[in-house]
Amino acid sequence: MRIIKKETDYALRALYFIHEKGGKAAVSQIYSQIKAPRPFLRKIFRMLALSGILISKKGKNGGFEFKKPFNSITLADINEIFDEMTPLGGCPFKNRICSNFRSCALKGKIRAIEQETYQRLKRTYIKDMWD
Amino acid sequence: MRIIKKETDYALRALYFIHEKGGKAAVSQIYSQIKAPRPFLRKIFRMLALSGILISKKGKNGGFEFKKPFNSITLADINEIFDEMTPLGGCPFKNRICSNFRSCALKGKIRAIEQETYQRLKRTYIKDMWD
DNA sequence: TTAAATGATATCAAAAAAGTATCATTATTT
DNA sequence: AAATAATGATACTTTTTTGATATCATTTAA
Numbered sequence: 001m002r003i004i005k006k007e008t009d010y011a012l013r014a015l016y017f018i019h020e021k022g023g024k025a026a027v028s029q030i031y032s033q034i035k036a037p038r039p040f041l042r043k044i045f046r047m048l049a050l051s052g053i054l055i056s057k058k059g060k061n062g063g064f065e066f067k068k069p070f071n072s073i074t075l076a077d078i079n080e081i082f083d084e085m086t087p088l089g090g091c092p093f094k095n096r097i098c099s100n101f102r103s104c105a106l107k108g109k110i111r112a113i114e115q116e117t118y119q120r121l122k123r124t125y126i127k128d129m130w131d
Numbered sequence: 132m133r134i135i136k137k138e139t140d141y142a143l144r145a146l147y148f149i150h151e152k153g154g155k156a157a158v159s160q161i162y163s164q165i166k167a168p169r170p171f172l173r174k175i176f177r178m179l180a181l182s183g184i185l186i187s188k189k190g191k192n193g194g195f196e197f198k199k200p201f202n203s204i205t206l207a208d209i210n211e212i213f214d215e216m217t218p219l220g221g222c223p224f225k226n227r228i229c230s231n232f233r234s235c236a237l238k239g240k241i242r243a244i245e246q247e248t249y250q251r252l253k254r255t256y257i258k259d260m261w262d
Numbered sequence: 263t264t265a266a267a268t269g270a271t272a273t274c275a276a277a278a279a280a281g282t283a284t285c286a287t288t289a290t291t292t
Numbered sequence: 293a294a295a296t297a298a299t300g301a302t303a304c305t306t307t308t309t310t311g312a313t314a315t316c317a318t319t320t321a322a
Contacts, residue, residue: 001133001134001135001210001214001216001245001248001249002132002133002223003132003223003241003244003245003248004132004223004241005310005311006224006227006310006311007310007311009224009237012237013237026266026267026268027267027268028266028267035229035230035231037311037312037313038313039312039313039314040311040312040313042268042269043312045268046268046269046270049268049269056267056268056269057267057268057319057320058266058267058268058269058318058319058320059265059266059267059268059318059319059320059321060264060265060266060267060319060320060321060322061266061267061320061321061322062266062267062268062319062320062321063267063268064268079132083132085132092133092134092135093137093140095307095308096137096280098166099166100166105260105261105262106140106143106144106260109255109260110134110135113134113248113251113252113255114132114134116248116251117132117134117244117247117248117251118132120244120247120248121244124240124244129236129237129240130236130237131236136279136280137279137280137281138279138280157297157298157299158298158299159297159298168280168281168282169282170281170282170283171280171281171282173299173300174281176299177299177300177301180299180300187298187299187300188288188289188298188299189287189288189289189297189298189299189300190287190288190289190290190296190297190298190299191288191289191290191291191295191296191297191298192289192290192291192297192298193288193289193290193297193298193299194298194299195299226276226277227311
């Protein structure tokens with residue numbers, strides 16, 4: 001079972017770091033602190049910006065700052081940027097849908113469990129993850 | 132998020148099929164019914180036998196039958212054969228443990244969520260998954 | 263004008279998951 | 293005894309996903 005991806009892990013650490021630094025930082029200041037590869041973290045940050053978690057400032061002295069308040073960000077907010085949930089009525093094995101899709105009783109049960117876990121992520125605020 | 136692997140999925144369908152067939156069947160009778168590749172299902176069945184879920188009978192007219200009663204088998208029983216949980220105190224990214232393992236606050240939180248999901252699997256009896 | 267930041271995108275590499283192939287062993291049937 | 297049909301064991305291959313790079317364009321402040 002894989003709850004989160006490495007991208008989510010890096011994103012969480014990076015967001016926490018920015019928060020501690022007063023709410024703004026550039027990738028060059030962060031990546032070594034959280035042991036993330038610079039170009040990978042850059043990609044992650046672009047997605048965080050596209051998703052409305054951060055605002056990016058280009059140019060010298062640029063960087064990223066929070067758009068969504070740090071205290072309001074949940075683990076689900078970050079996770080869903082990097083990992084898709086099975087849609088309602090969908091099969092958890094997107095690419096390997098078998099021919100009994102219609103009558104398949106399992107997919108709904110598995111998805112329900114996935115959704116319960118997702119609800120748990122929704123209740124987890126990242127600000128509390130370092131307590 | 133990936134709750135179960137395809138191996139678990141096939142195993143569930145196969146066990147249900149055996150149950151419907153009266154409690155005993157050979158791989159050759161099952162694989163086409165559940166749309167699983169024969170050699171893959173064979174490998175899966177060997178693991179189910181090694182794990183004490185099934186008993187195997189070799190030779191002509193051989194096959195597999197339940198060792199553990201069908202009604203007592205949970206989703207967790209099957210899942211844990213094919214997918215390992217993060218151990219207590221361990222890192223969910225086994226292969227990419229960073230240098231701040233000791234002080235890492237995240238790994239415990241993520242594992243706790245994983246464990247909650249696992250507890251849910253433990254409460255799910257496979258006999259009920261076709262209701 | 264230069265330096266230092268992000269935007270965008272294409273590509274690559276490593277790991278995990280899914281699936282195959284093959285030969286050995288065992289038991290039943292003929 | 294021989295043929296058949298099942299599992300045991302194991303090594304290998306392929307496909308998919310995840311993690312990571314590389315590169316060039318654009319923007320902005322000093």
